[in-house]
Amino acid sequence: MAPLCFLLLVASITLYTSHATTPMCGCMSQASALTDFYHSSNPEGWTHSDGWGSTNCSIPWYGVACDGVSIISIGLPSNNITGTLPSSWSSLVNMSQLSLSDNPKLSGALPPEWSSMTQLTTLFIYHTNVSGTLPSSWSNMSSLLDVLLYLNPLLSGSLPPEWSSMSKLWRMQIYATNVSGTLPSTWSDMTSMVDLELYSNPRLSGSLPSGWASMSKLSSLYIFGTNVSGTLPSSWSNMSSLGDLLLLSNPLLSGTLPPEWSSMSQLSRLQIYATSVSGTLPSTWSNMTSMTNLQLYSNPMLSGTLPSEWSSMAKLSTLYIFATNVSGTLPSSWSNMTSMGDLQLFSTPLIGTLPPQWQSMSMVWRIFIFETSISGALPSSWRSMSNLGDLLLFSNPLLSGTLPPEWSNMSQLSRLRIYGSNVSGTLPSSWGNMASMANLQLHSNPMLSGTLPSEWSKMSKLNTLYINGTNVSGTLPSLWSNMSSMMDLQLHLNPMLSGSFPAEWSGMFQVQTSLRPTCRELCLPRGAI
Template sequence: FLAVLRIKLGISHGCRETERKALIDFKRGLHDPSDRLSSWVGEDCCAWEGVGCSNISGHVIKLDLRNSRRCKRALRGDITPSLRSLQQLNRLDLSGNYFMHKPIPKFLGAFRRLTYLNLSGAGFMGRVPDQLGNLSTLQHLDLSWVDFTNAANWFQDLNALPHIQEIELSSCDLGTFPRSLSHVNFTSLTTLDLGYNDINSTIPDWLGNMIDGEIPQFFPKLKYLFLSNNSFSGNLSPRITNTMPSLQWFDLSMNNMSGEIPFSYCQLRYLEGLQLYENNLSGVVPNCWKDSSNLLLLDLSSNKLVGGVPDSLCNLQTLESLHLSHNNLSGPIPLCLKSCTELATLDLGHNNFIGNIPTWIGESLLSLKTLNLRSNAFNGSIPRLSSLPSLRILDLSNNNLSGMIPQSFGDFSALKSAPT
């Protein structure tokens, strides 16, 4: 009766024999030092570690052999062409293994149902095969730490993916970057990570959209943009609200950007994180943050900013981390900052702030874990800060403080270090 029921409902009770043989052949081409594939025996490959099958058809639809632990657990060897038999595969993750500096196999472009492909940190290098552009259903692509030194047309290939949502290409030695594109096919893109590539150029027109005239929404769904640790130069585009209206996290840190911070950055209504540290930005911190109600992290440290802390920052009730160190900021710490009660990190070190260290820091900012006020021009006595129950790092060194160190400093329960 159960067998008849399985036939009527089309429910499978094991994997397909051709796919089982393909997986066995794949295993033979691998060196498995920690015996991770020891379960790959028997007739039912759907029960093997890292293999997932459809409950209906029995086809292998997932191969997840990621190595997130230690190098000695990495699979080594070749990806055999026999894997082409897995035509129903929609998820392939080989990240963290080591495939001997071989190029990415061209036949991976034959997996027309693939929605998720992760080959990051797996020892691939060389040309990205044009065939990846055939993955018409691909939504997530992670090739981080793949060596792109000899990959010439990598971006054109990725631009051919019609449904791509997430592209992660950090630490790939991308080198060249297309200055312009006749067509940008990223209307579904939500995540773009090009960090740590030492790209030496201005931000391309199609990405920064510094063109004149009508501004198309090249990235209407983009939420996360990571461009850190490159050599991008030029000014920040004021048109970011038009090209990327859904942006939640923007990391352009450790580049060579210059000029002022445009007011339009305050108009990104969904923005949660803005990291512009270690650039050459100048001018003042714009006084326009009153409507940035979702902002959790603002890091403008290590630039050439002047002026004071703008009052509009005090409207950020959800702000957890404020980093303004290593600039030329001056003036007192504004009283209204006491309303940012969710602050866990307040880093104002290496500036020209003056006046007394406010007593309200120890009374209102009860979530503080890190307080860095070093290398400023603060004077007067050290206020009582021992009521901050979570404070772990306190740095008040290189100021003009006087008087005794408060006895209450001995009451800190979480403090790890307190240079004064």
């Protein structure tokens, strides 16, 4: 964030958290406007009302600042104020800061008359019950720097095009309201804007204005949970300072992902999911080298392949491209994404193999690659993913090979699901070293064979184990009685499993256990339950 904007943010926080209180001497001629508001807003219910109504100018009024000539600031956040916003405050023409936020009983309309407050720099009226429209006359407030009007569910009407005259405005947040209409193209004149948040306004419609490209200082832009439509403007590539862009949950947003946005070199978070965007993933986005969080999921019309060029996004830690129509293979070059922590590529028609080279993603803690057409073997080299805690590879019917014994090095792994696949071989006894394992599901793998490893008894945190629908054989290990955390054990549909039921398991019968008659010669010892 630019130094000036940081100072403004500090000033805004100060306005909210402090309650500037000064003697009223020199300002008593303006006190009547405040007194009328006080008496009409259930003063007995105010949390703080020290000094209000006093005729002694040496006694400060809580939250009111006087510079000896005029009232310049009123800060009454979270003060349990009831009533409406007084139009009479229009006489406070030297006011610079006004905060009435977090007063949910405050109601009525935003007074158009306040347009006379031309010196106002900070206006906070959020989390209230105010209603009506945004006054177009407020365009006269040309000194405004910071406007927060969010969490006002009864606020309606459109976003005034006239507010484009607020050329000094650096932050505006009008979200979680009932405002409607389109995004004003005239706001392109707000060239000082750094933070613009208009999300969770389901009645906002129209397109994303291409002219907003002139907001070259914009750092954060949130327009999600709306009814906006049309395409993503390629001209926004001029927003070279943009670091955070959220356009998710706009189901009518369409068109392609603009290759030109590659010039957004400062962009670190981009979320465009649950939309109707189509086309391919631009390879040029490889220039977005500041990217850390990229979410493009639940875009069923998104197609093409995963660009190998994106390997240059070395800072990327979160990547979600699931529930799309993206196909092709997993790029081995993505091994350069050494900051990757959360990678989700499921429910897509991906093919090819799991790249052994991805072992270099040593920081990754979650990988979801399920419901794909991935084939080949499970890479033993992934043993280097020592921080991996959550690995889901289920419903990949072409996945084959054996369960790598080397994965026993994954000491942080707590959830592993590899079911509905074509993996074969035996259950690795070395996996008993997976001391963090809590949920292990290997069911519906008919080519899995061998015995149930007694060494797995060391998985003391294991609470869910599914090894049903396989070809495992042998007996039930008596040592598994040490699995003291077990809650759900499924071993049915294993026709080669034999032997008797271990008496040592008697202490495990607070768990849900499924063995069923498909196993041979399994019986409960007398008194086991």
